[in-house]
Amino acid sequence: MTIDLKTVKHISKLSRISIDDNKAKKLSDDLNSIFKFIEKLEKLDTEKIEPLTSISETNLKLRKDEIKSKNIREDILKNSPEDNKDFFVVPKVVE
Amino acid sequence: MSNIIDLKLFELVEKIKKKEISSTEVTKAFIDRSQKSKKLNSYITENFENALQKAKQFDEKPDFNKKLPGVPLAVKDLFCTKNIRTTAGSKILENFIPTYESTVTQNILNEGGIIIGKLNCDEFAMGSSNETSFFGNVQNPISENLVPGGSSGGSSSALAAKLTPATIGTDTGGSIRQPASFTGTVGLKPTYGSCSRYGIVAFASSLDQAGPMTQNVKDCALMLEVISSYDNKDSTSVDFKRGQYLKDLNENIKGKKIGIPKQYRVDGMPKEIDELWKKGMKIIEDNGGEIIEINLPNTNYALPTYYIVAPAEASSNLARYDGVKYGFRSKGENLIDMYEKTRSEGFGDEVKRRIMIGTYVLSSGYYDAYYLKAQKVRRLIKNDFDQAYKKVDAILTPSTPSSAFKIGEKTNDPVSMYLNDIFTVPINLAGLPAISIPAGHDKSGYPLGLQVIGKAFDEQNILNIAYSIEKNINFKNNINDWWIN
Numbered sequence: 001m002t003i004d005l006k007t008v009k010h011i012s013k014l015s016r017i018s019i020d021d022n023k024a025k026k027l028s029d030d031l032n033s034i035f036k037f038i039e040k041l042e043k044l045d046t047e048k049i050e051p052l053t054s055i056s057e058t059n060l061k062l063r064k065d066e067i068k069s070k071n072i073r074e075d076i077l078k079n080s081p082e083d084n085k086d087f088f089v090v091p092k093v094v095e
Numbered sequence: 096m097s098n099i100i101d102l103k104l105f106e107l108v109e110k111i112k113k114k115e116i117s118s119t120e121v122t123k124a125f126i127d128r129s130q131k132s133k134k135l136n137s138y139i140t141e142n143f144e145n146a147l148q149k150a151k152q153f154d155e156k157p158d159f160n161k162k163l164p165g166v167p168l169a170v171k172d173l174f175c176t177k178n179i180r181t182t183a184g185s186k187i188l189e190n191f192i193p194t195y196e197s198t199v200t201q202n203i204l205n206e207g208g209i210i211i212g213k214l215n216c217d218e219f220a221m222g223s224s225n226e227t228s229f230f231g232n233v234q235n236p237i238s239e240n241l242v243p244g245g246s247s248g249g250s251s252s253a254l255a256a257k258l259t260p261a262t263i264g265t266d267t268g269g270s271i272r273q274p275a276s277f278t279g280t281v282g283l284k285p286t287y288g289s290c291s292r293y294g295i296v297a298f299a300s301s302l303d304q305a306g307p308m309t310q311n312v313k314d315c316a317l318m319l320e321v322i323s324s325y326d327n328k329d330s331t332s333v334d335f336k337r338g339q340y341l342k343d344l345n346e347n348i349k350g351k352k353i354g355i356p357k358q359y360r361v362d363g364m365p366k367e368i369d370e371l372w373k374k375g376m377k378i379i380e381d382n383g384g385e386i387i388e389i390n391l392p393n394t395n396y397a398l399p400t401y402y403i404v405a406p407a408e409a410s411s412n413l414a415r416y417d418g419v420k421y422g423f424r425s426k427g428e429n430l431i432d433m434y435e436k437t438r439s440e441g442f443g444d445e446v447k448r449r450i451m452i453g454t455y456v457l458s459s460g461y462y463d464a465y466y467l468k469a470q471k472v473r474r475l476i477k478n479d480f481d482q483a484y485k486k487v488d489a490i491l492t493p494s495t496p497s498s499a500f501k502i503g504e505k506t507n508d509p510v511s512m513y514l515n516d517i518f519t520v521p522i523n524l525a526g527l528p529a530i531s532i533p534a535g536h537d538k539s540g541y542p543l544g545l546q547v548i549g550k551a552f553d554e555q556n557i558l559n560i561a562y563s564i565e566k567n568i569n570f571k572n573n574i575n576d577w578w579i580n
Contacts, residue, residue: 003455015410015454016417017447018435030448030509031455037510038399041468044475051470052477054301055287055526060330075194079421088419091430 118165197294215249244274269519276544410453
């Protein structure tokens with residue numbers, strides 16, 4: 001399988017990472033060499049194998065649903081690139 | 096008295112407890128040396144003034160019951176540290192100042208440790224040479240223009256150069272053990288679930304573990320004791336009875352069965368590494384251990400599996416960097432354009448590459464062929480270890496297939512860079528603990544490491560085996576301070 005420029009552009013769209021044509025060409029080469037390496041797995045028969053999703057495979061512990069941190073609005077907004085003291089600010093979404 | 100910076104971590108602790116030296120003296124010594132060592136580029140953020148203040152406070156009101164009483168430590172810049180900038184080696188977090196503390200660094204603070212700075216690393220811990228960091232390459236103190244390994248490259252460099260008496264790194268596919276091996280130091284990746292992931296900038300959540308990087312095995316046992324804890328803030332933290340790793344450290348490995356996986360004899364591996372491996376086996380036998388050949392038949396599939404699972408998890412974890420809540424933001428014509436430009440300008444090439452691999456293998460139509468397949472193979476790899484551990488107590492392998500390489504040597508070929516982790520990646524996939532210890536040098540005089548892999552939660556056993564090997568090998572790092580004028 002090869003990852004052509006069109007596919008690279010599609011993945012970049014899904015990843016929300018813009019790329020120009022020069023970079024797309026280089027990326028397509030890189031991704032192709034990586035996928036060639038990854039495709040070794042096709043040789044393995046895994047028909048009857050259960051996927052391993054978590055290494056601990058234990059049930060997650062339940063805890064009480066309670067508020068642990070209060071009045072942290074300032075903390076949360078502290079690192080935002082643009083805010084108006086109360087909210088995160090983004091470019092206009094609704095006309 | 097010998098130089099403070101030449102003392103081992105456990106010696107520093109003893110001397111501070113006996114009031115032979117003060118926390119201020121120790122902190123000053125490591126800061127002085129760090130200041131003279133800027134050429135190594137080990138640090139991203141220095142916390143020197145604040146650390147000296149903390150040391151002074153400790154000396155005024157010392158608590159000698161702590162495990163790290165007033166001991167200064169620099170840590171990998173992947174751990175969120177309250178009020179100290181945390182970048183993960185990325186432009187996208189260049190100005191990020193956490194408002195909370197990671198559990199692992201909190202454990203260090205609770206035991207009296209003092210954070211003197213944040214150490215360089217590959218961007219989001221994605222790399223094996225520290226060359227993907229937005230803050231530049233790190234020099235290996237062993238020799239100029241040699242990589243210190245990665246992703247915990249600033250940590251291994253600072254440790255080997257004695258800018259910090261010990262440090263902590265994170266290991267997703269070898270990021271503690273490979274840099275330890277490249278710098279002649281000790282690095283341990285604990286069992287998945289041993290150290291809390293809370294407050295560690297996430298890369299691949301089912302693989303990430305924090306762990307100690309130290310100059311010797313005894314220090315490693317001490318550091319593990321400090322950082323390993325059950326934490327309800329990390330849902331994958333495991334509530335098991337943690338050992339007294341330092342107190343129970345001993346070199347008696349009589350009757351231990353040590354497995355040698357034949358699949359780790361890879362083509363093109365330098366002869367010196369094979370000889371080193373044999374040397375390790377001989378030491379084990381001389382000390383009453385038994386060497387048993389074992390089979391890990393799916394070893395060859397570990398790297399391809401890793402390069403599906405890790406990027407898949409990364410693509411999802413790194414979706415949070417959108418220029419809205421924190422971090423770098425680029426201007427865009429609209430919201431989507433802002434996202435795309437922010438991420439394009441904020442991430443480096445390797446991170447973008449991995450996000451895109453991850454996005455692709457999770458995308459509609461490809462999920463089964465790649466991601467699900469990889470999860471199935473991951474099960475096979477774990478089964479291999481489960482089978483092997485019916486016959487043996489631990490496994491001995493080389494840590495890496497080569498010694499440290501030159502800066503720039505592998506940057507143009509991602510696959511050859513990935514091959515660095517061939518001996519370390521399977522252990523993360525299986526969630527097991529493993530330690531790398533320095534065991535010899537190659538013909539250029541660069542350090543080489545041996546890896547001891549344990550059963551889940553059997554850290555004490557691999558520490559003891561490593562301790563026994565260390566005592567018999569008597570490894571010395573050849574470092575001549577070339578970076579200090």
